[in-house]
Amino acid sequence: MRPDSPDQPLERVTPRRLGSLRLRLTVGVPLLTALIVGLVEWGHEAAASTEVLSHAAWLVLGLSAALLLLVEVLMLRPLRQLAAGCEAMESAPLPLTPEFAAPAPGRAAELDRIGHAMRRVQGSLWQQEQDARELRRELAQQRQQLEQARAALETHQRELANLARTDILTGIANQRVFEETLRREFKRAQRQRGLLAVAVLDLDQFKQFNLTHGTGVGDQALQRVAALLTERFKRDTDLVARLGGEEFAALLPGLGMAEAQGVLESVREELRALHLPDGRGDLTLSIGLAAASPAHPYLSAQALLQAADEALYIAKHAGRDRLSLAA
Structure with a gap:
């Protein structure tokens, strides 16, 4: 399938396209810089002179070189590295060999140990959850027994207070x-x-x-x-x-x-x-x-x-x- 086939949603970056982009930037950046410098200098000087034109030319060259260097470092070089990587991956695909299909014996044993440890941790967590549930049940029972004991104690205290003021045999005051x-x-x-x-x-x-x-x-x-x-x-x-x-x-x-x-x-x-x-x-x-x-x-x-x-x-x-x- 060709790189510019309509069935491919994204065009692949190639060195040819990068060279065309670099040429367009090399021509376009100095022209745009000369235009901007000309507008600035025209606003400051009433008439053109040899000294003014020379100063503007050097300014255009310096700014253009700086801009082209920034574009090269920040955009073109990463694109070139990306294109090289894509070509390398397409030209030398990674074969699916038994070495990649299954882990090495030492690695398999390590994975088994990790899986066994994880199962032990899960079992321990489950047991701890069961113990916590049983502890909550026992605490609830003890709380209920404590409430019953408190109620019985209050009843006994009332009975004792009543006995302290009542004759046991006749039921009248003592x-x-x-x-x-x-x-x-x-x-x-x-x-x-x-x-x-x-x-x-x-x-x-x-x-x-x-x-x-x-x-x-x-x-x-x-x-x-x-x-x-x-x-x-x-x-x-x-x-x-x-x-x-x-x-x-x-x-x-x-x-x-x-x-x-x-x-x-x-x-x-x-x-x-x-x-x-x-x-x-x-x-x-x-x-x-x-x-x-x-x-x-x-x-x-x-x-x-x-x-x-x-x-x-x-x-x-x-x-x-x-x-x-x-x-």
């Missing part, structure tokens, strides 16, 4: 809660010059009752008494507590001696009529009552509670099953 509430209500009654009644209630001969009927029946009796007191004293401000053993207490804010006495007498009568499970005997109740008021103040909450205890002692020694008032 002595600690009663004493805290008594101090708070006593200070409030002092500030507001209000009324505050405190009653201490004790089951009569309860130890003998336990010996006769057993501690199981005795525990049931304590639970029945606690339920009766809770039912009778159910205002928001009332508080019923078990002080220990068979002794209970009732805190009645806003009630004076007379009002509290009437309620407690009815409680004592209801307890006497309350038959225990399986009809195993009856219980009676001794009560000591003290009430603080502006007309009958107490120095402290402890003094008010002690007055109720002393009244209970009097009721016990007066024959039991009765209510005694503090002096």
Whole structure:
């Protein structure tokens, strides 16, 4: 196929074409330079002279030589080297021999070692990904277990806090809660010059009752008494507590001696009529009552509670099953 065939999209650069291009540049560059220098000199000199023409001729020669040298170095020489390379490749094509078709034995072994190393790296990366996935799964399980443990701990803490303020057997307030509430209500009654009644209630001969009927029946009796007191004293401000053993207490804010006495007498009568499970005997109740008021103040909450205890002692020694008032 000829180089200038229309089927070839790009014309091949040949030495003949490079020679023609060099000739055209050798003629064209001096002419263009002479034209530019003539225009410049004509603008600066009014009339031509021998000295001016000589200066212009040397200037044209110098500029033309410089431009031709730049064109030779920057364009013609690279084109000539490119043409020589193309001719060399066309005249001596690279044969496809077994040496090029397959790598040398040493090179093949090296490629095998590289491929084996890459497979080992891929296997290691896959294993690391599996280990990371398993670790994430274990962390998620541990996080879930930690959340469950935290929730259980909070539940236990609430239960412990509730147990610390509740009597386990009867479910009503314990002595600690009663004493805290008594101090708070006593200070409030002092500030507001209000009324505050405190009653201490004790089951009569309860130890003998336990010996006769057993501690199981005795525990049931304590639970029945606690339920009766809770039912009778159910205002928001009332508080019923078990002080220990068979002794209970009732805190009645806003009630004076007379009002509290009437309620407690009815409680004592209801307890006497309350038959225990399986009809195993009856219980009676001794009560000591003290009430603080502006007309009958107490120095402290402890003094008010002690007055109720002393009244209970009097009721016990007066024959039991009765209510005694503090002096």
